[in-house]
Amino acid sequence: MKKFFSLGLVRGLIWQIIGTGIGVGIVILIRILMGLPPWKAEPATVFGALLGVFFFLAGVGAFTDWFKMAKGEEVEEMPDESHLGAMRYFGVSLDHKVIGIQYMVFSIILMSVGGVFALIFRTELAETGMQFLSLIEYNTLMSLHGIVMIVSILVGIAAIMNYTVPLLIGASDMAFPRLNAFSFWVGVPSGLVILSSLFLGGFDTGWTGYPPLSVRAPLGMQMFFLGVAMVGFTSILGSINIIASIIRLRAKGMNPFRMPIFIWAAIATSIISLTATQLIGLSFEMVMFQRLFGMGFFDPVKGGNPILFQHLFWFYSHPAVYVFVLPGLGIISELLPVFVRKPLFGYKWVAMSSLGIAMVGFLVWGHHMFTSGMAEYLRVPFMYSTLLVAIPTGVKFFSWVATLWKGKITFPVPMLFVLASIVVFLLGGLTGPPNATISTDLHLQDTYYIVGHFHDTLFGGFMFPFFAAVYFWFPKMTGRRLNEKLGKLHFWLVTPAFFMLSLWMMRIGLLGMRRRIADYDPALQFQSFHQVMTIAGFIIALGVLVFIINLIWSAKKGEPAPGNIWNSRSPEWQVPSPMPVHNYGRQFEVVGEPYDYGLPGSTYVKFEGE
């Protein structure tokens, strides 16, 4: 029992509850002192939740070292925590590999939660009329599905980047290990704050939270805003670490064009999340202030402008989809040459295309607002800038196809997922231009076609590459490989079912099915389509369940894989698995090109003393 309470996570959760209580108490006290009626739900809950997050962080120990520094005490530079064993995964650890695995587990948990929400409201949609959900319950589940999945993806890319970036560049850890731990831990209580909206009346705006609806929504809305604004710090602080590590801690000889291609993707994605994330935080804070203090930002009666919210919101939320997909596309480019045994085609172009997507991504947010009443003259420029994104993305596709061409292809599970992501992302990409073109978008806006489109891009750009990355690097994390048979089962359950789901989504979207709605007219005759989608959704869930079982089972009983099982040239595979505590005992020097597979006599890295 004592051991249980010594876990950082448990202490954090207890302190979060205490902190929330204290926050509520403070607001009541202030209101009494000001002579107001003591209880007003909104300020009390918001301040309580905010304080709860900080108490969690203090309880878990994310501030401990910083407090010591502030007091002028010495802190240990690179503590060796390996004696703690599995315990270190439940508390603050400074090791980027531990943090990466923490992120991964957190991401899979959130993914499961968001998936369960989807299953519930998908079941409701299988039949017309409302069967077992009330309208607000449906709306809350639908909105939470969106935001929980988005947080899960942000956490998921942080997982991949945290685990692999220092390994790929040959660093012993991130540039700022404490900040790294803080970035992870701030996500946990914030995720709980978002989920707490379920019990505080929910909210009915979808994940976009547009005012004026969000100004009138139940109290759960505030928890959504606060939670997302706090989760933003995970992204912001994490990307500071990624950028600083990549600039400062690369191995000797690793000049920019000899970096692994995934590093380019990580840089591009970090530039976006470093800067743009602040604006979603700001827009959400502005709505929070409007609700709390009656500020008139988005209230036309007071001279405010609801469209401003959409501009601020999409200035982050569109580039955010590139935050979601760029690491995934980087994973595809990173893994493809390993399983094709051929050099990556057009390395420099692929590297530049990641940056290109990130840069163009800043200029396209208006395409979400073609029907919103945004200034007319902005429409056409946003249409063209959006279509421009196809060029760097096309570069990536050409590179993948050319890399596959005449390769000696093998099909272990990671490669299956890589191939599936290429196909699925192609489908997602090709369904994009109709949304970017104003004339067609006016019809497609707010239909299931859009839903199908972004599920395709996010599955192709994040989910499948994430699965591939986990199958690929799992031996590096644990020293055991994931079961191939279960992996294949996972793949063959998820992939066909996903095609069924997303193609049917687009089809009924074109036929006129509105998105976000809880019910539809039986005369539309969409029941059978919805039933197919519901069944497909459950099959995907079954596949993910197989994946989770595989993870748990293989971590203990999987086939041992201490060596370079994928025959990769990357430095992390040249040392035994699982990775030693401070990564590389001997430093290495980069002496060749990273992806010269199949070229005789070429080496990428040379370790000291070789």
Added chain:
Amino acid sequence: MAESNYKSNKLIGLVIFGLLAFLTLVEFGLAIYSTSWILLTLLAIIKAGLVMYYYMHIYRLFTPDNDTNRHSYAYKLVTNRLGLWLFMLSDAFIFGGLLISRFNLMGLTRPELSQPLGLAVTSILLVSSFFANRAETSMGNGDRRQFIISTIITIVLGSLFILGVLGVEWQLAPFKASDGVQGAVSYTMTGFHVFHVFTGVVFLGIVLRNTMHGHYSQEKHWAVEASVVYWHFVDVVWIFFYPALYLIGTIH
């Protein structure tokens, strides 16, 4: 040599302060006679450039490492600087977003705030920036006594600024936070900024306390540099907020 270097650094700090004060007065005077937002923006950019170069030493980011050992203090110092600047870049986006919101909602009108008071708090922050710079310069030359005096003055002026905004400005303003967009805009902008000033004061306070306990040295004082650079960053934000809130446009 070191002694003359110290003197010339102090002199640069003083000259830049004079220049900034002059430009601020030009801004103030300009706003009386003209409503040109272009000139005021230009002046703000020049002021911000001066602060970023001479007070925040942005060029230090681009100096090559003289020690390539990853675990040496010198190498880590440069990494830390990069991290701080990335953080400030990120933070700048939130203030940029506030400025965009201000101009989107209010256009070329401004909230009904007292202009003399605006000039007063701006001057306070400007003088504090001068003393922050002096503090860092003296620490870099091992002049601990001068450092402590300058830091205390900076903290006092910073606290005065907070007091001026929260205690005077917010109380005297003829509108409440819930009164139209001018309330929303001015309370949010000053609120975000005052919060940053407050964190800066706390940061400087910690550094001051640790110095009194004898923690930093002429060679190793990253915390001092960080707190001072952060202080200047908050000042740069105000360089843009000041014309946006007090000078540009006509009263709402």
